[in-house]
Amino acid sequence: MLRTIGNLLRNNREFALGAILLLFVLAFAVASFFSPYPPQDSYVVPPDVPPSWAYPLGTNSRGQDVFWQLTFSIRNSLLFGLSVALMSRMLSLVIGLVAGYAGGVVDRVLMTINDTFVVIPLFPILVLFFFMMHDQMSWALLAIAMASLGWPYDARLIRSVALSLRHREFTAMSIFSGMSARQILMEEHLPYVLPIVFSTTLNNMNWSIGLEVTLSVIGFTNIETPTIGTMIYWANQHTAIVAGIWWWVLFPIVLVVMTFLGLYLLSVSMNEYIDPRSRLLAVEGQK
Amino acid sequence: MRILRILAFVLAALSIGQPAFAQGISNLPRQDTIIIENPQGTITNPTWFNIWVVARGGVSTGLQQLGMDTLWYIDADAGLDGVRDNSLAADKPQYNADFTEMTVKLREGIYWSDGVEFTADDVVYTVETQIKNPSMLWGPVFAASVEAVTAPDKHTVLFKLKRPNSRFHATFTVRWNAAWIMPKHVFEKVEDPTKYDFNPPVTLGPYKLHSFDPNGKWYIWEKREDWQRTTLARFGEPGPKYAAYIDPGPPDKRVILQLNHQLDIIHDTSPEGVFTLVKQSPSSHGWFKGFPYAHPDPTLPSVMFNHQVKPFDNPDVRWALALLIDIKAVSMASYRGAATISAIGVPPTGLYGQYYFEPMEDWLKNFEIDTGKSKYKPYDPTAGQQIADMLRPSMGDQIPTDAKEIAKAFGRGWWKPNPEVATELLERAGFTKQDNQWMKPDGTPFKITLLVEGDQRPVMTRAGTMIVQQWRQFGIQAETQAYPSDFFPRVELGDYEAAIAWSVETWGGHPDLSFFLDSWHSEFLKQPGDRQPPRNRQRWKSAELDKIIEQIRKIDFDDPRGTELGIEYIKLAVKEMPTIPLMSYNVFTMMDTTYWTGYPNAETNPYTNPVPNWANTKYMFVKLKPAQSQ
């Protein structure tokens, strides 16, 4: 594992750049644990101070240090992306593996639902969700809602792999040896699809963080939790751009763009490395 | 290469088009046009002009400011010719001795924009039609109070009332809006007046509709050729030939538009946006030429408690929470100091300084809280002064130095924070403190959820965030919760503990308090879960208050005893602290003098409220003069 990463870092420029970007962003998130101020308190420092030695990223119009605010925000945004990704991976794994393994009617029903979710425009549905939950809208609820919308693309991908695994000899062997369907899926098929799961996790995080930013800036989330989106929301509320407090807007955007690029580059380079087709070919060769 | 040719063509077309749009308002001559923000934003239902049906179309689109008219207007500020103006009425309302009849004399020679004369029949029709159609806005009010309405002659209307009511004329008196008069000759021809869109509107005001955007982003009004046959003509000719009410977008886009001189009046923006305008646009000014720039509307944002939820029914708890608030920090957090604070239950605006604040100052200084353990005089008369002093280092000569000016701009005193007294009050109410956390008498932690409106009212949201922070520091688990869209329904259903909102609104120019106070009578009080009609949103119940309200009902609108009774209400509200008054609702209305001059301002010409969604702003149009000709 470590050697693979070492190889990738040395030989794959995209992987190296992505890793550096993400490490930087992660360092920011970790720094939040050392913040001298609670994230929700305002007027703890003088407002509207431009970046300086005392306040490297300046302070905002709410009297908060932009640097420390940003550490909390990026931490929450990353956590948000990660929880959505993990939850939706579960869904796409279960649905993809079951559809691929069971085939027939089960497959057709599951894939019809799947294709419906692929074409439905998600943004209006998420806005609807806010419309329904409204005051109860919280970070966790939004994550669950997005997870239940974010699985179909990848479920189809996993299904296609599972479909080919089903016709493989070792599957037949397992059935003969009396393993249950659950056992076969968990013990035999899962390892083959895990690499896909891993690379789609990164893409999915990109997707969910992006949507979170979008929903937050128009105020359709809980604005009390500091995230990159709510940070831009508050900056807009204080008309930071026309008031000349550019550092309140610029730094969150730079950091979040770094996150997007980092995740994207990692997933692209990993995709090349762990292309499921090449893995299958390798299995074929061993047989 | 074909692509290049097409590109070149498009660019050429754009540059040809350019000069025509340089002013941003295309074919209307800019120097004849005033451009005003419509704070309702984009109107979802742009073709709807029937203002008498509940909130379905645009109202602040110029429709109620320039198109409508009714019997009387009361100004939030000084007024063009005194606070009260008889608009369609020729005189003040004439009541009989027991206030069961009201006679109105109407002006003669007033015409609708389609040339039909305005008469008493229009007024009678307005009342009768709405009684017949209870889904029309004023229907329920007329149905509850009017027994019969008749027109003895062409210019006289006689109302017979169901019960004695010395304030019936208030329904026809504009404070922001009022019951507008309907054109009988238009509406009597339609089958169902509630389904009629009234497009184009036939107006009584000095302007008529010129054109509007089918997507609801702008409305243009044109001065009537026969403007002399409208009530405003008594004060001269309105300046602008055209008035455009537009949706300029979010607060920062409004500032950008005014910097480019494409928006003459900003309705409201953020304090930070105003500071930018003051710095970068010498032609822009607010109501105050210097700090705090904003116009204090006669509305009193407060920390409201739901008295039907324990422990907020206890005045000791409410007072304790008030003594934990540092108003200076709240003023800074919400308005960046540009707030006009008030310690008492009326807004510190218009002429209320002389009506209520000055007479009460001594009583407030001597007011004492007795916690059982100690006595404390909470009033700090210098709070406004302190805010001014705090801002002076950074704002310099923008900050007035004269005590009177400071009182007008920043307000007078407020309550001095005192955690010890708050502790004693809470302890008397049965609260205990365990490890830096206050416990309620039943042993559970003291938690407060303070509702705010989020980005619908950013400044108030900021005030709420600061207040819960101060409560948290004292050991109360307090947090804000933002409800951008159904805030008021929730508050009025009583589904809240505390909220930043208001239940006090006054005429501004006139000392009568019945505008809000009458609805605070306990006869209107609802059970928890039932909708409380405006404006007793705190569900305060007090026998003493009922007595005051009943006395006010029995005296004439202009009776000097009204002010005395008002003072009694204020004293009662100080003792009971039903809501914690914070400050007036300051609106950052910014006016650009590049094309028009003569806007009202606090220092030299406070003739009307400039906040453009107020129907009272129609008086501004006769004072506006083109800047170029000077």
Place this chain on the structure above:
Amino acid sequence: MKTYALYLARRLAQFVLVVFIGINIAYLITHLTPIDPVEQAIASATMIGQSSPEMVEGLRKTLRELYGLEGSAFEQYVAFWRRLATGDFGPSLSAFPTPVSTLIWQALPWTVGLLVCSIVIAWGVGNFLGGLAGYYRGNLLLKLVGIAAMSLQPIPYYVVAFILLILFGFVWPILPISGGAEMNIERSGFAFIVSIVKHSILPVLSLVLVGMGAWFIGMRSLVSNIVNEDYVTYAEFGGVSRRRILFSYVMRNALSPQVTGLALSLGAIFNGAIITEVVFGYPGLGTLLVRAVNAGDYSLVLGITSVSIFAVAAAILVIDLIYPLLDPRVAQG
């Protein structure tokens, strides 16, 4: 032809199913919301301006009747589908009594225009440049385009639109940042078109910048695979001009997956159009949707969501139906 008929039937059935499931989800969610449109309407009428206890009590009683909020949940649901069959979503509650469909028809052309322009430009230019980049792999300029495409592609629409707004609306204010056209302009003729084009530059640009990257990258890798195929090599030996090889052989064959990709990503592009409209105050479905949510107008919210589900699904269907006629292999696969 028989395979096509079968394919046609399958795709149509799926279309119906998608629309049915989608609209049901939207119906369910809008009717679970705790927001009461009657209270919402009264609050908007009485929150500011004159009001009195009598007014509120009276309005409440009559509005409930007027809005047609009576009847059991099931009756309301049946009535909804019956009306929908005739293209009627009932009256909007925040713009009562204007029908929801009227409001949608006013906004729809703007959104469709924005979408069509940006998709045509992003897809066309992206694929064209991507094809060139795959074929002429040494070209420095195209490599730079590739890096730009890579960096823009993962960024959400909102962030790109917001950056453009700041750059061209504030830092260097040369383009309009609000609305769809100038005020009081004759809604026909050349000046109107110029005005629309001017107002559309920034919204379209933000959709194109984000959208183009994916097509560029996809096409580049497709073309660089095809270039190594035998028939391309033969063509080169046979002296066919490079230009002809690129356009007639290589790009044409690479186009098929890109068309399927377009069909699959229409939903996502639509999301982008909505948010872009909100940023630039563009008078389309997106701004209408956000306004409807803020006004608690669930009949309008439901109408917009249903129409967008229908429109996206229909657009995908059209692409799927036309495409096999051009490339018969698709229907068999």
